[in-house]
Amino acid sequence: MRVPMTWLREYVDLPADVTARDLAGRLTLAGLEVETVDTLGADLKGPLVLGRVLEIEELTGFKKPIRFCRVDVGEANGTGEPQEIVCGARNFSEGDLIVAVLPGAVLPGGFEIGARKTYGRMSAGMICSATELGLWEDHSGIVVLPEGFGEPGRDAIALLGLREDVLDIAVTPDRGYALSMRGVARDTATLYGVDLHDPAEIAVAEPAGEGHPAVIADPALADRLVLRGVTGFDPEAPTPLWMKRRLHQSGVRPVSLAVDVTNYVMLELGQPLHAWDRERLRGTVTVRAAETGEKLETLDHVRRSLDPDDIVIADEAGAQAIAGVMGGLDTEIGLSSTDVLVESAHFDQMHIARASRRHQLSSEASRRFERGVDSAVQLAAATRAVELLAELGGASVESAYTHVTRPAPARTITMRASHPGSVAGVDYPEGTAEKHLRALGCTVEGEGATLTVTPPTWRPDLEDPNDLAEEVIRFEGYENIPAVRLSGPGRGLSDSQRLRRAFGRTLADTGHTEVLSYPFVGERDLDGLQLGADDPRRDSVRLANPLNDEEPLLRTTLLPGLFKNLARNVSRGFHDVALFETGLVYLPSHGGDAPILSVERGPDTEEIARVDAALPRQPRRTGVVLAGRAERGGWWGPGREATWADAIQAARDLARAAGVGLEVEAAEYAPWHPGRCAALYVRVHGERVLAGHAGELHPRAIQAFGLPARTAAAEIDLDVIENARTPVRAPEVSTYPVATQDVALVVDESVPVGVLSDALAEGAGDLLEGVRLFDVYTGDQVGEGYKSVAFALRFRASDRTLTAEEAGAARDAAVAAATERTGAVLRG
Known part of the structure; x- marks a missing residue:
């Protein structure tokens, strides 16, 4: 809302020394945020005066009509002689009162005026248009002032109000009253403790009879409707300069007198109005819901299909306006409109808000209605409008009018x-x-x-x-609210917060870049993941009012957002990409609707339980996606492409940051490739728990999201990793030497190396310090379908040096355990 200071002072007795910036500071501290204070005309410099055109000489021989004018500017030019000015405008005549800018002046935008020879004559100044003066946008010609506006030579800067301070207020949705001069004036008067001259306090006589017939079909749609008419209106009557100027300062484009009056009253009182050509209306005006299949061509020349949730204002021929949003073209005020009917109503704000968004049609009226307007100002606003039409347009106000009201009881x-x-x-x-x-x-x-x-x-x-x-x-x-330091001791980050930061640092240190995605997905994303119809990840929380109709679901996996980020980076020319994201996923609990809690007291135990049951479960996860080269090539070597192993390694790094061991098994799980997918497990209180998956993506998923071939990804449940943590115990450091024993086992190719390593560790007993894989061999020496796997086993005791017999016995026990579990045979 743009608020000119001179207009505001008409309603508030502000002290003379209160500046626009002073007021802006007070309003902002009181909750009305003033974004800027615009000083219009700050770069304007005179002399800029009123002038009367004495003589016009038409110059010929040029590509366009040119006039050489002699203008009376009084004593403003220092000589009292007529000023000679060349002008190309055609919309003025001899005897007209105009605005002349003389040499030495500067117009808005830094345009300096001087005397120069042009079209064969000396031109000492300029006759100005509204646009050149910064009054309003008008390229039709120069400004012709009404008689009596002032004498030639008078300073036009003050008379035209070319210098003005305007407050630009960012009105929040809960303060619709501030979208009017009346509302801002009331807050200003309260802040300064001065009198308010309420522009809505208008004397309204009782109707002398029935006005235009009108009906409110459903009180849930509107509770008040006022229709007031004028006759004998001059449709060609110009909007006065002061009104045009105020509309422009407030950010509204002047159009015509009838439209400008309704806009002016809307800015003044906050009540949107609509002016109808009464001769085009047919029968009773009805406020009702739109009918299914009903259509209306609005003033912006768009034919719109109406929704039964829309409120319309209709006559016997059908809908003539989308109530509170925009009028219809059929009843628009035109150059032949002499009978004008002004409509002022109070509509349900939620219906207006939905209609505005449904038709993607935000207007000055809808902005006010959807925030809530005064439900008792309609009659005053309509009366104010018809009185202005009578005063400025030569109309006669009809003493009979329509006032349909079904007011709701006052709230206490x-x-x-x-x-x-x-x-x-x-x-x-x-x-x-x-x-x-x-x-x-x-x-x-x-x-x-x-x-x-x-x-x-x-x-x-x-x-x-x-x-x-x-x-x-x-x-x-x-x-004036004091700042009080919290009395409780600060405890820093919690264990969970420190762990999450450690996860982020671990991935960043290994070359991954963190991204943030919106938590919204659509069915198309779930289809792209190749999820089956019964996949639990399709069971999603659906938003009642999504930001994007194509993404109405809360995510159950981080992967779609990561895939879209990867595709966007690749499309921008970044082909070697490693991304990660940590965030919540939302898994429905199906615990019913949450109760609406009172603000007068704290919730009781039952209410808290119902809220918890209704909320979706929100586990925290980390997702990783990799494409291109994991290691770049150069003089040091050829580099290396990222593979499924890098995704698994990222998961291992996260588990290691938490001090948790990760068990890896082959698995099949969308959207990963069936032959290159790993299930990731941890031990929680001795029980094996699934923590996530990693591997290479399925080609169909890669195609659906437009990803590079062989893209790899991982998704890990951080809550499971955190629950798997055990208290950290300091290791015992032995001072005795280590005994190393190598062992090579022949097993079936299907046996995972991790299973073999675990079996060796379990069989070796307490003397085992570590197991390290150092070779895998397949070939003729072990036979088809088998592989040879070689490990280095490290043994050490804390209290003595191990003998060869003790190390060998531990090695044999490890081999025996591996043979029993996997069928491994010691390779000769």
Whole structure:
């Protein structure tokens, strides 16, 4: 909302020394964020004066019409003689009052004016258009002022209001009242403790009869409708300069008098209006829901299919406007419209908000209706509009009018008088709450500890005691709330937080780059993962109001977001990519709907249990995806492509950062390649628990997401890894020498090396210090279908030097265990 200071001062008796920046600071501290203070005309420099055209000489022989004008500028040029100016505009005549800028002046944008010879004549100045002066956008010609505006030679900068301070306020959705001069003026008057001249306090006579027939079909759609008409309106009557100027300063483009009046009243009172050509209306005006299949061509020349949830204003021929959003083309005010009907209504704000988004049609009217407008200002706004049409357009106001109303009962809120102080943590003096709430327009009853408050009609956002507390606190000043240091001792990061940071550092140190993805996916993403119809990951939480209709689900896996990030990087020319993401996934609990908790008290045990049951489970996971080269080539060597083994190694690194051992087994799990997928297990209290999967992606998944061939990925449940942690015990360091024994075992090719290594470790007993694989051989010497696997076993005792017999016995026990579990044979 853009607020010109001179317009605001008409409603608020601000002290003369209060500047726009002073006011901006006070409003921002009170909750109305002023983004900028624009000083219009700050770069404007005179002399810029009123002038009267005395004589026009038409110059010929040029490609376009040129006029040589003699202009009376009084004594502004220092001689009193007429000023000679060359001008190409055609929309003025001899005797007209215009705006002339003389040599030495500077127009907005740093455009300096001087005397120069042009088209064979000396031109000492310029006759200005509205655009050149910064008044409003108008390229049709120069500004012709009405008679009586001023005498030639008078300074035009002040008369035209070319210098103006304008506050640009970022209005939040809960403060719809601030989308009007009236609303900002009320807050300003309260902040400075000065009088407010409410522009809505308009004397409205009782109707002298029935106006245009109107009906509200459903009170749930609208509770008030006003129709006021004028006759004999001059459709060619110009919008006065002061109104055009204020509309432009407020960010609204002047169009025509009828439209400009409705926009002006909307900015002034916050009530959107619509002007109809009454001769085009047929019969009774009805506010109703749109019918299935109904269509309407709106003022932007788009034919729209209406939804039964849309509110429309219709006559006997059908819908003529999408209520609160945009009018229809059939009843638009035109150059022949002399009978004008002004409509002012109060619609349900949720219907307007949905209609605006459904039709992707955000208007100044919809912005106000969806935030909530005053439910009692409709008659005053319509009356103000028809009076302006009569004053400026020569119309006659009809004394009969229509006022259909079905007002809802007033809301009352019971609040402890000390509640605002409790919320702010400040002991406000007695009577503070009553003072500010009455200044706000609330009716306050009761004394002492409990207050009964009835909010004003222009504040539909005030619904509970906390809303009222916010109003009291903001007028007392957020800056006056003391900053209190927490008294409890700081404990730093929790164990879980430190572990998560360790996971991130581990992956970053091994060459991975962290990314963040939106937690939303669609069915197309799940299909791309090649998930079966019964895959648990298809059981997702569906959002009621998604940001993107194609992604209405909360993710059950991190992989789609990682794949999209990888595809985007590859498309930008980065072919060697290793990415990781740590975040939550959302697994439905199907525990029913969560209760709406009271703000007056804390939830009880049952309510907490119901909330917990309704919330989805949210395990924390880390996902990794790799493509291209894992090691770059150069003078040191040819480099190496990333493979499924790198994805498994990333998982091992994460487990190692937590001090957890990872067990790897071959598996089949989408979206990984069936022959290159590993299941990752950890031990939690002795029980084997699945922690994730890693490996090379399935070619169909790679194609679905547009990934490079042989892309590898891993996804690990960090909560499972954390639960597998055991208390860290300092190792015993032996000072005695190590005994090394090598062993080569022949096993079936299908036996995983990890299983063989575990069997050796289990059989070797307490003397074993470590098992290291150093060779795998397949060939004629071991036979087809077999492989030879060689390990180095390290033995050491903490209290003595091992004898050869002890080391050999431990080695034999390890081999025996491997033979029993896997069928391995000691290779000769």
